[in-house]
Amino acid sequence: MELEDQWWKGQLAADIYQALRYKELKLPSYKGQSPQLNLRRYFADLIATVSNRFKLCPAARHLAVYLLDLFMDRYDVTVQQLHMVSLSCLLLASKFEDREDRVPKLETLNNLGCMSSMNLVLTKQGLLHMELLLLETFQWNLYLPTAAHFIEYYLSTATQEGDLHDGWPMTCLEKTKLYMAKYADYFLEVSLQDHVFLCFTPSLVAASCVAASRVILHLTPTWPPRLQRLTSYTWENLVHCAEKLLLRRTRRSSVPATRPP
Structure with a gap:
C-alpha cells in the first residue's frame, strides 16, 4: 500500500x-458463496x-489471500x-506491497517443487492476462487494508511496564514483547485459514490477535485502557473474534487443508 517502512x-x-x-469501511462486500469454498x-x-x-512481507501475503477470496x-x-x-494474486500483491527485488520471478516460480504437483507451467502471457483480469475485477484498486496492515501499530503498545503476568x-519486558510479537503473528496467520x-x-x-x-x-x-484508546475497541467488541482465534489455535495443526481432487 506504498506505506513507508x-x-x-x-x-x-x-x-x-x-x-x-x-x-476499511469501504472494502468490497464478501458473501462466502464460492462453489469451491x-x-x-x-x-x-x-x-x-x-x-x-520468497520471504514476502505479511501485508503482501494477506492482500493476496484477500484478493483470492x-x-x-x-x-x-x-x-x-x-x-x-492464487499465484497471480500473490504476484500482484507482492508488486503492490513489497520491495521490487522480492517479487517472485517467473522462472523461479516454475522451478518450485509444488508446481509439478499442480501440473501447472506459468507463462508470461498467461500471468499478464490473469493480472489484468484481476485488476479489472477490482477496478484497479488494490488499496485494500488487511489485518496485517494494522498489527504493528497495535503491537507498538501491546505490552508495557505495569502489565502483570499471572498477577x-x-x-x-523485552522478552515479553518478543513473545507478544510471535503470538500475534501466529494468530494473524490463523486468521488467514478461515473465511x-x-x-x-x-x-x-x-x-x-493482540x-x-x-x-x-x-x-x-x-x-x-491504553489498547482500548488506541484501537477504539472494547473487550466486548473483540471477544467473539478472539475466541474464534483461540479455538482455531487448538485445531489448526490437527485439521489438514483439503486438497483439490
Whole structure:
C-alpha cells in the first residue's frame, strides 16, 4: 500500500492509521458463496507457502489471500484455474506491497517443487492476462487494508511496564514483547485459514490477535485502557473474534487443508 517502512513509528502514524480505518469501511462486500469454498484453505496455504519461500512481507501475503477470496466469491472457475489465480494474486500483491527485488520471478516460480504437483507451467502471457483480469475485477484498486496492515501499530503498545503476568510484575519486558510479537503473528496467520474472519473488519481482527496473545501470555488486564484508546475497541467488541482465534489455535495443526481432487 506504498506505506513507508515502520510507518507506525513515525510522526504521521496516527494519521495513517485513521486513513486505514476509513478505507476499511469501504472494502468490497464478501458473501462466502464460492462453489469451491471447501478448497479455500488449500489455496490460502499455497499462497502462504510460496510467500514464505520468497520471504514476502505479511501485508503482501494477506492482500493476496484477500484478493483470492474476493475473486472466488465473484467467479465460478475450475480448480486448475484457481491455481493460476492464487499465484497471480500473490504476484500482484507482492508488486503492490513489497520491495521490487522480492517479487517472485517467473522462472523461479516454475522451478518450485509444488508446481509439478499442480501440473501447472506459468507463462508470461498467461500471468499478464490473469493480472489484468484481476485488476479489472477490482477496478484497479488494490488499496485494500488487511489485518496485517494494522498489527504493528497495535503491537507498538501491546505490552508495557505495569502489565502483570499471572498477577505478578513482569520480570523482563523485552522478552515479553518478543513473545507478544510471535503470538500475534501466529494468530494473524490463523486468521488467514478461515473465511469466517472476513465478517470482521481487518482492524478488529488485528486487535483480536493482540488480545488473544495477551490471553495466552496470561497478561492482565487482558485488554488495558491504553489498547482500548488506541484501537477504539472494547473487550466486548473483540471477544467473539478472539475466541474464534483461540479455538482455531487448538485445531489448526490437527485439521489438514483439503486438497483439490
